[in-house]
Amino acid sequence: MSRKHPIVSVTGSSGAGTTSVMRTFQQIFRREAVNVAFVEGDSFHRLDRLEMKAAIADAHTRGDHTFSHFGPEANLFEELEQLFRTYAESGTGEFRKYLHDAEEAKPYAQEPGTFTPWEALPSDTDMLFYEGLHGAVVTDTVDVARHADLRIGVVPVINLEWIQKLHRDRVVRGYSSEAVTDTILRRMPDYLNYICPQFSNTDVNFQRVPVVDTSNPFVARSIPSADESMLIIRFRDPHGIDFPYLLSMLHDSFMSRPNTIVVPGGKMDLAMQLIFTPMILRLVDRRKAQLREGDLVSS
Numbered sequence: 001m002s003r004k005h006p007i008v009s010v011t012g013s014s015g016a017g018t019t020s021v022m023r024t025f026q027q028i029f030r031r032e033a034v035n036v037a038f039v040e041g042d043s044f045h046r047l048d049r050l051e052m053k054a055a056i057a058d059a060h061t062r063g064d065h066t067f068s069h070f071g072p073e074a075n076l077f078e079e080l081e082q083l084f085r086t087y088a089e090s091g092t093g094e095f096r097k098y099l100h101d102a103e104e105a106k107p108y109a110q111e112p113g114t115f116t117p118w119e120a121l122p123s124d125t126d127m128l129f130y131e132g133l134h135g136a137v138v139t140d141t142v143d144v145a146r147h148a149d150l151r152i153g154v155v156p157v158i159n160l161e162w163i164q165k166l167h168r169d170r171v172v173r174g175y176s177s178e179a180v181t182d183t184i185l186r187r188m189p190d191y192l193n194y195i196c197p198q199f200s201n202t203d204v205n206f207q208r209v210p211v212v213d214t215s216n217p218f219v220a221r222s223i224p225s226a227d228e229s230m231l232i233i234r235f236r237d238p239h240g241i242d243f244p245y246l247l248s249m250l251h252d253s254f255m256s257r258p259n260t261i262v263v264p265g266g267k268m269d270l271a272m273q274l275i276f277t278p279m280i281l282r283l284v285d286r287r288k289a290q291l292r293e294g295d296l297v298s299s
Contacts, residue, residue, distance in 0.1 A: 001149050002088035003290040006127045006283040009084075009135030009144075011202065012154035013070070013195045014187075016161055021154050021206070022131040024272045028280055029129075037125040039083065041132010042098040044076045045069060049113025056186075068183075070133060070190035077142045080134060084147035087121065087128045094118045126284055136198040145201040149283055152276075153202035157209050160224065162217040181218060204275065207232040208265055229265030232256070233275070241275075249274055 001007075008025070012018040022038075029036045047055055052074065059067035068074065079094075086093040097116040099105040105112045121128070127149075136145040136153070145151060156164065162184060169175040169183075199205055208231055210224035235241050238259040246261060247253050250271055253263045263271050 001147065003286050004294075005088050005091040006149040006287060007084055007088060007147060008127060008129045008150045008152070008280070008283075009148040010129075010131045010152045010154060011133070011135035011137075011198050013133060013161065013191060014165060016154045016156055017164065017208070018131050018154045021152070021272065022129075024269050025129060025276065025280075028273065028277055032277070032281060032284070034280060034284060035124070035126045037087075037095075037121045037128045039095050039121075039128060039130045039132075040098060041080075041130065041134060042100070043096045043115065044080045044132070044134070045098065046074050046076050048098075048115055065186055066189045068187040068190045070187050070194050072139060072194070075134060077134065077137060077139060077144070080137075081142045081144045081147065084128075084130075084144055088147050091121075091125065092123070093121050093128075095121055126287060127280075133195065134198070136201040137194060138197070138201060139194075145198070150276075150279060151202040151204075153199040153205040155199055155205055155207045157207065157214075159214040159217045160208060160210050160229075163214060163220045163223055166217065166220070167223050177218065203236050205232075205234045206268070206272075207234070208268070226265040226268060231263040231265050231268050231271065232260060233263060233271060234260045246271070246274060 010018050010021050010025070012021075028034070045052070052069070055074070056067055059065070083093040083095060096118045097104075099108060099110055099112055099114055099116065101112050105114070108116055110116070130148075134144060135148065136151045138145050155161075165184065166177065166180050169180045170177060208229045210229050212224050212228045214220060214224065234257075236259070243255060243261060247255070250261075250263050250267050253261055253267075256262050
């Protein structure tokens with residue numbers, strides 16, 4: 001954690017909805033004129049698309065049906081922690097981009113599914129924003145979570161998460177239902193060991209719970225809408241959270257526990273704006289105060 005170079009980390013598995021959360025933060029940063037270095041978690045995969053496909057096939061031939069994007073063998077955990085540590089210390093660090101499709105790849109004259117070369121982060125940013133799979137991961141050898149100043153988990157209930165992944169991969173990416181189901185099953189051990197534990201390290205968790213039948217996610221024809229969901233927001237430390245204000249602004253909301261507020265799903269963006277804007281401004285004010293103290297010492 002760093003007063004001078006804060007880090008905000010949004011963590012969730014594939015299909016959880018972290019990209020939508022990132023867009024809300026982009027609105028906050030733009031409105032509050034916060035200069036942010038953005039880092040996507042996919043850029044810290046160890047293998048590009050073709051290499052990953054080959055690695056999965058090789059694992060299958062060896063009888064290993066659990067090799068996945070969620071585990072340490074397929075990711076650069078040490079390099080991710082190094083980025084967080086270096087940025088917290090000096091506001092710098094090395095990153096790259098993963099080029100998901102032809103549109104992203106075109107400016108770099110590369111193939112989709114590849115990485116750009118490593119490069120330095122933009123200089124003199126106010127904070128680092130990470131969105132991806134492992135922003136709060138802790139293993140026997142790395143502790144990414146301890147370097148982040150604000151850790152946010154995005155965790156739909158598991159059936160909803162599967163529905164979102166099935167819909168995205170079938171409709172957007174053209175995969176068969178059988179291929180997506182195989183991916184879900186293959187990822188399950190790493191999901192249990194490396195994704196779920198992160199949500200005990202986060203400061204705020206957003207869990208969307210559908211209020212329609214999702215008992216068989218593999219036959220669902222559509223993703224439950226925001227208005228067909230409730231949003232459970234859990235604060236690890238509720239001290240300083242103005243729950244009466246949130247309840248007054250988020251109509252039809254209620255407290256289910258002393259650290260938990262339940263909000264209609266359609267109010268997710270508003271809830272995030274109300275909760276995180278003051279948190280971001282506190283991080284910015286803390287940074288400015290630290291910089292002023294440094295200037296006084298140096299003078």
